[in-house]
Amino acid sequence: MSFFDIFHQSHNKTPDGCVLYSPDTHGITWFKICNLITGIATHKHKPYLVLLHLSKANSPARPERRWITTLLCALFLCLYGQTYGQTPTPVDTLKTDSTTADRVKAVKQGEDLSSQYDLGDLLRGILNKKTDLSGKTRSGVIVIPNVAANPSIGAQIGIKAVAGKKFGNDPNTLMSVGATSASITTKGIIYFYISHNIYTSGNKWNFQGSLVAAKTVTPDYGLGIGRATAGTELEHVLNNPDRKPRGLHAQFYNFREKVYKEVSKGLFLGGGVSFDIRRKIDERDSTNSPTPYNIYSDSHGFKRAHYMANGLLFNVQYTTRDNQNRAYKGVYLDAGFRANQTWLGSTRNALQFSTDFRKYVSLSKQHPEHVLAFWNWNSFLLAGNVPYLELPGTGKDPNFRSGRGYTVGYFKGTQYSYAEMEYRFPILRNNLISGVAFFHLQTTNDESGTKIYQVLQPGGGGGLRILFNKVTRTNLCLDYAWGKFGAKGFFLGLNEAF
Numbered sequence: 001m002s003f004f005d006i007f008h009q010s011h012n013k014t015p016d017g018c019v020l021y022s023p024d025t026h027g028i029t030w031f032k033i034c035n036l037i038t039g040i041a042t043h044k045h046k047p048y049l050v051l052l053h054l055s056k057a058n059s060p061a062r063p064e065r066r067w068i069t070t071l072l073c074a075l076f077l078c079l080y081g082q083t084y085g086q087t088p089t090p091v092d093t094l095k096t097d098s099t100t101a102d103r104v105k106a107v108k109q110g111e112d113l114s115s116q117y118d119l120g121d122l123l124r125g126i127l128n129k130k131t132d133l134s135g136k137t138r139s140g141v142i143v144i145p146n147v148a149a150n151p152s153i154g155a156q157i158g159i160k161a162v163a164g165k166k167f168g169n170d171p172n173t174l175m176s177v178g179a180t181s182a183s184i185t186t187k188g189i190i191y192f193y194i195s196h197n198i199y200t201s202g203n204k205w206n207f208q209g210s211l212v213a214a215k216t217v218t219p220d221y222g223l224g225i226g227r228a229t230a231g232t233e234l235e236h237v238l239n240n241p242d243r244k245p246r247g248l249h250a251q252f253y254n255f256r257e258k259v260y261k262e263v264s265k266g267l268f269l270g271g272g273v274s275f276d277i278r279r280k281i282d283e284r285d286s287t288n289s290p291t292p293y294n295i296y297s298d299s300h301g302f303k304r305a306h307y308m309a310n311g312l313l314f315n316v317q318y319t320t321r322d323n324q325n326r327a328y329k330g331v332y333l334d335a336g337f338r339a340n341q342t343w344l345g346s347t348r349n350a351l352q353f354s355t356d357f358r359k360y361v362s363l364s365k366q367h368p369e370h371v372l373a374f375w376n377w378n379s380f381l382l383a384g385n386v387p388y389l390e391l392p393g394t395g396k397d398p399n400f401r402s403g404r405g406y407t408v409g410y411f412k413g414t415q416y417s418y419a420e421m422e423y424r425f426p427i428l429r430n431n432l433i434s435g436v437a438f439f440h441l442q443t444t445n446d447e448s449g450t451k452i453y454q455v456l457q458p459g460g461g462g463g464l465r466i467l468f469n470k471v472t473r474t475n476l477c478l479d480y481a482w483g484k485f486g487a488k489g490f491f492l493g494l495n496e497a498f
Contacts, residue, residue, distance in 0.1 A: 116470040117430040146183050151489035152219060152395065152408040158183025158191070168201020175199070188249075190215040206268070209257040218248040218389060219407045222292040224446025225455045226411065226485060235448045238295045243410075243485040248293060248389065250281040258313060268317045274338070275345070276309040278389060293388050300348070300385045307347040307387045311340035321360065325495045326424075326473035328368040332358040334398075340384065350384030356398065358498050369431060371424040375498040377402060381414035392416040394442060401497035403442060405459035405481030405488060413444030415452040420498070424465075434465040436479070438497075459483035463491075 146158035160181040166173055176198040183191050195210040222240025229235050258272030281304060283291055297304050315336030321327040333356070340350040355378045363370040379392030393412025394403035402418050403410065420440035427433045439460040445452045461481030468474045475495060482488035 113470050115430060116467065117432050118467045118470040121470075146181050147492075149490065149492040151406075151487075151491075152187075153189055154186035156183050156185045156189075167199065170202040172203065173199055173201050174203055188215070188217050203262060206260040206262075206270075207257070208260070208272075210254065212252065212254040214252045216248075216250050216252045218250070219409065220246045220248055220291075220293060221407075221410050223296060223388075223391075224411070224413055224448070224450055225442075225444050225457055227446065227448075227450050227455050229446075229448035229450075231448045234290060234295055237290050238292050239446050239448055240292055243487075246283060246285075246291060246293075248281060248283055250389075251279045253277040253279075256313075258315075260315075260317075266319050268315075270313075270315045270317070272313045273344070274311055274313055276390060277306075278308075278387070279306045281305055281307075281389075296388045300388075302347055302385070302387050308345050309340050309350075309387055309390050310344040310346040311338050311350070312344075313338055321358075323473050326475060327358075327360040327373070328362045328371055329360050331360070332356070340386070347387070348385040350386045351382045352379060352386065352392075353382055354379040354392070367426065369424065369426050369434065373422045373424065373496075373498065375402075375418075375420045375422075377418045379416050386414065393444060394418075399498075401493070403440065403459060403483075404438065404479055404491050404497065405461055405483035407487070407489075410483075410487065411442055411444050411457060413446055413452070416442070416444040417452060418442045422497070424496075427464075431470065432467050434467070434475075435462065436465065436477075436496075437462045438479075438481075457484050459487070468494075 141161060141163045143159065143161045146156065146160040148156040158181055160179065160183075162177065162179045164175045164177050166175055176196070178194075178196045178198075180194045181192070185191075191212070191214045193210055193212045193214075196207065198207040199205070221243045222238060224239045226241055226243055227239065228241035229239050254274070254276050256272065256274040258270050260268045260270035262268050281293075283293060285291060294304055296302075297307075313336060315334060317332075317334045319330070319332045321330035321332050335355045336353075338350075338352045338354070340346040340348065342349055355376070357376045359374040361372045361374075362368040363372060377397045379396070389409075391409075391412040391414065393408075393416055394406045394410040395401070395408035396412070396416075397418070400408065402420065418440065419442075420438060422436055422438035424436050425434060427435050437460075439458070441456045441458055443453050443456050445454075459481060460483075461479055463477060463479030463481075465475040465477055468476055477491070477493050477496065479491040479497075480489075481491060
């Protein structure tokens with residue numbers, strides 16, 4: 001008997017007319033796999049599979065439903081490993097370990113997870129293990145695939161290893177995490193990093209650091225906000241109002257280390273250093289015609305082939321979010337200075353100030369996953385000069401998730417501001433599948449007289465969310481977004497953009 005034959009048999013019915021399938025009759029393994037999608041019903045003290053919950057027993061099985069169900073099963077199983085191996089791209093802002101911290105919060109705050117269903121429930125069902133909501137997390141090393149996709153990098157495949165350990169005897173100490181990854185993309189990007197996020201006993205100190213070595217291919221659409229200028233020919237090329245795409249190939253190396261101290265509940269002070277080095281920068285333009293990168297580098301005192309941007313970091317952060325992966329309520333604020341210094345080896349001195357503000361409002365007490373989320377990220381050059389590829393812009397936020405619909409650096413300038421609003425809502429009652437709709441605006445300046453906030457460029461889209469871990473609220477995010485100048489694309493990643 002085929003899987004489809006088993007899947008659509010009508011052995012019994014629930015009181016509301018749903019088709020039931022008894023695992024006592026056919027294979028238990030497929031039964032447990034399909035529970036992920038359709039949910040569980042109980043009849044005469046036996047578990048039964050509810051098939052197509054909204055359909056009545058006398059409704060004919062549709063072929064397209066069979067294929068959709070099978071494809072979803074395969075997708076969930078292939079991508080499950082990323083749930084526990086997820087670590088963010090090395091960033092400046094403080095990130096707590098959600099794997100432990102949010103699990104403890106969920107239990108202490110009395111969050112009801114019994115009605116929610118994730119991929120962990122599926123695997124625990126197959127292995128006959130109970131869900132552990134105690135907050136206890138064992139140390140260990142996990143090796144999993146590293147998969148992602150977006151218009152900037154193309155499709156990414158690689159391998160990632162993640163290790164965790166708790167230091168000291170304080171039960172409230174957060175899990176310390178270390179990770180390493182090597183990956184390659186369809187656009188020729190090769191990326192390797194090692195990162196750590198360490199908490200001392202009682203979370204008195206937090207150490208964050210990373211080491212990156214990469215072969216990069218950076219898309220470039222010019223300086224500014226895409227506004228035409230009546231100035232010189234060089235200004236026209238620099239602004240690139242037609243958004244003609246170019247690519248910058250380079251070797252990239254980064255070393256970053258920061259230390260944070262919690263001075264009050266939810267309030268952290270921190271400082272550190274960051275070394276950003278790019279070598280063998282090449283536009284691979286055989287025509288030797290002026291390009292935005294060459295024009296900017298020549299006028300601001302940077303060599304075309306290489307540079308270093310090394311500086312000191314000073315940050316203050318305040319957070320009341322109930323969860324960093326998918327907050328239902330609370331605020332997050334991070335503000336800080338970066339001071340690039342020639343005595344640290346930086347090519348030029350520079351002083352930048354940045355702010356990152358996020359607000360989450362739940363629209364329902366009964367269903368808190370209905371959320372309106374707001375985000376505002378800003379970066380301003382106060383003094384000095386910043387290399388062209390280090391200018392703030394689209395997708396240059398700490399997690400590289402802003403500006404969905406555009407590639408990284410699509411708009412950029414010395415003064416940059418970004419604002420986004422997103423509505424998040426459940427689709428299935430067990431929160432396995434949910435959705436989002438978002439809209440954003442971004443603005444920046446240029447060197448032809450356009451000021452920040454003078455021109456706003458919109459973007460927006462929508463997407464689906466698949467719940468991988470209900471305790472940490474870890475989601476697989478599949479978004480389609482678009483913007484001006486024909487920009488559009490599909491974005492695949494873990495956890496929300498903000």
